[in-house]
Amino acid sequence: ALDLTGLPPSPGDLERLRRDPSDAQFDRLVDRLLASPAFGERMAAYWLDLVRYADTVGYHGDQDHNATPYRDYVIDALNDNKPFDAFTVEQLAGDLLPNPTHEQKIATAYNRLLQTSHEGGVQAKEYLTIYAADRVRNVSAVWMGATVGCAQCHDHKYDPYTAKDFYALAAFFADIDEAQHFKVGTNSLPTKRPPEMAALSRVARLQLDTLEQERLRAVAEGPPSKVQALDQAIEQLRNQSARLVMVTQSIPAREIRLLPRGNWLDDSGPIMQPQVPEFLGHLETEGRPTRLDLARWLVDPHQGAGLLTARVMVNRLWYLLFGQGLSRSVDDFGGQGEAPSHPELLDRLALEFVTSGWDVKHMLRLITSTRTYRQASLPTAWQRAEDPANRWLSRQNRFRLPAETVRDSVLSVSGLLVREVGGASIKPYQPAGYYRHLNFPPRKYVPSRDANQWRRGVYIHWQRQFLHPMLRAFDAPSREECTAMRAVSNTPLAALVGLxxxxxxxxxxxxxxxxxxxxxxxxxxxxxxxxxxxxxxxxxxxxxxxxxxxxxxxxxxxxxxxxxxxxxxxxxxxxxxxxxxxxxxxxxxxxxxxxxxxxxxxxxxxxx
Incomplete structure (x- = not known):
């Protein structure tokens, strides 16, 4: 239950397993957990670490930005078991799909999750370089398990990524409109916001659909007064529920040059066209390759990097279920990464992931059905002596829960947990004065004063520069970069938070x-x-x-x-x-x- 939903098992589930500890009963439990809305919330928390989702821009004043509908998109996609290849394409290039849906446009907020600056005095050219590098680091880390960021200033020292590869990848994102991040004219003018669109949560959409169906019936059968009342209710729901979300807006691509030593002031390098790393193949397109071509290449197992992507993601699913991956370097599949303990198993699972149609729930169901997963975590004396790190999977692993899961478990057993799915970020209790050094503008933290206080940790307001103290004490990342595996510390701070x-x-x-x-x-x-x-x-x-x-x-x-x-x-x-x-x-x-x-x-x- 903790692995698949991030919540402790219910008393009913425990009682059923006590009465019938058979594999069939366990399989039924897994099916219930995978069908629970809590599954998407649990898996989304990990995905948000990978794509460095936060509620604030990060640099300088660390102001808020509008991203919560993207989080809803991720939760809904995982609960709906959207194939991972479609999940990838929609985030990287949903706006470039033919007749993109509202949901696919919201997915492109992925391209807006990097750290940005709304400070008036920044050099636009410098920050365009910073943003391009950030995107290359994240895409390569999330989907390829690669440290391509090392090639920003020079060819990679350990992997076959060159500086040319780095800037060719950056060129894929040169069509994203970045001008809104900088002041226009004098510093007295307000900062423009990124391209945005209104978004409704799934619950609000369902309520809106119901009201609109009632309105249609009222138009045909009811008095005008009822139609007018329903019109007012629909308008009120739209106004109350709509949240803005940053989206990707494509413009004519900017010129991208290879920057010698990564120096943004040096324009002497050659102009780069979008292209994938040379040693991994070559994209053949009729015109200039786009983000859509890159996204499809990342999940193409025949002509692209699909098998690499599958191995990276399957290793991370294993990490979520065992506390360590088959390769323990879940963030680096390059020459400096640790070789997998069971390479044939990793390859077999990657092929299964692809042939299943990139079905995440299928893979989790498959792994949790194994005897390896269902072992006890208490080691014997022989296991401690012969396999102290459990690299041969002679038992299950025991590991500290993520910060959000610790909080959710406490709220769950106390009966306070609010299970509403989706919506705006919430603000838990926080020590007074914690934001005293957060300026431009100065801000006063106001905790949620209603039942939102007891919603799940995945919805906590993520302030990059001043991460909530509870999250920080339990090693949650600030999400400035991709985090594939959280650090785990053992300090008195965690105990003091708990008390x-x-x-x-x-x-x-x-x-x-x-x-x-x-x-x-x-x-x-x-x-x-x-x-x-x-x-x-x-x-x-x-x-x-x-x-x-x-x-x-x-x-x-x-x-x-x-x-x-x-x-x-x-x-x-x-x-x-x-x-x-x-x-x-x-x-x-x-x-x-x-x-x-x-x-x-x-x-x-x-x-x-």
Missing amino acids: NDPTFVEAARALALQCIEQGDAATGDDRACLTAMFEHCTGRVPTADQLQRLEHLLGAARAEFSHSPEQALRSLEVGLFHRPSSHSPVEQAAWATVARALLNLSDLMMRN
Whole structure:
């Protein structure tokens, strides 16, 4: 469940597996998880790392930009199991397809996700060079697992990519209108925005379709007053739900030259035409090759780099399911990368990916159906001695969950998680003054003041220069560059966040109230309630020693809050969650203390 949806298994799923641990029951669970809307959210979080999605421009003032409909596109595409080759083409060149749909135009926001500057004094020529290099680095990293960025100043030292290859790839993106990123005329004029279009979430589109169907029936059958009322409702929904999204707008291609040593001031290099890396083949087109030609080449297994793309992506799917890829260098398939531990398996899976029609869900279903995936992660003494890094897959791996999954798991077990899919970014609680050095213009962080506070982590506002402290403590990237594998640290910061972050404190209060009202605490059976709370959080029954420690913690918390009831009241005021209860503040605060301890167990931080 954590691997495929980023959420802990439901009590119902655990009970079904306890009653029937057969492969058939496990297969049915996998099918349910793949069909869940949470699947797209989980997989989207990883894709957004790859394409360096953020809600802000990155450079200088790090102002907001409009990109959230692109995130919705990714989630919907993954939930709909859009073939990966179509997924690729729509993002790189959806605007160049014949009669592109609204969705395909939104997909081209991929080309707008790079770091940009809206500062008035930048040199346009310098930043056009920076943007071109950024795009080459990202496309080559995401689809080819290559470090082509090393060839910006000189031929690659370890791989056969040349500086000529680098600037030929940059030329594919020379038709993207970049002028909007720079001031026009004097610095007193406002910065122009990128080309934008209005976008509705999937829920809003469905609501709009329903209202428009009702309007058609009203025109045929109902009174004019009903038609007028429906017109107002439709207009209101459009105004409330529409969000702007940056899109790609093609213009006549700019001249791209090979820059000696990457120096943007030196125009002495030759003019480059769009072309793929020379050692990987040659694009034959009637006219100037376009982004559409590049996108199709990347997923063409016969005349293009499709098999390389397939190997790169399958290795990353394996990484998501095992915590490490068959090649552990999931971001570098070049000469400096680590060779795969099972090269024949990687090749076989890549061929399966292509022949399945680039079916992501099929590949995940295939891998999770294997005995290798379904092994336990607890190593034996022999495995520790003979295969300490588990390169021979003698067991499953145990690894720390991504930041968003940690937060989602805590909200899920507490009952606070809001499962609404798609929409604008949300702002969790954040320490006051955290944005004090964020200027041009100065900004004041205003956290979400409604149920959006408890939505999934994939929707958190991603401020590149000042990433949310909880995300930073759990090693989420700033998304300035492609991140194929997040770093994992082990510092006290993560524990301090788990104990003191208002989201975690609030979730503990909700969990405590849920348990003492539904459990046996009201009757004075602390052991039964503690056992139920522990099992609810971890999916397993506590040992006698664990239960004894929880009883001691509960007793100590009761004594402390009885001595200082005002402290109990203060602890219950954290966050937006408030529900009347017949239990005293002292009792609620004591049980919340136990819940905070449980929510900080490794069971909710680790994938076992």
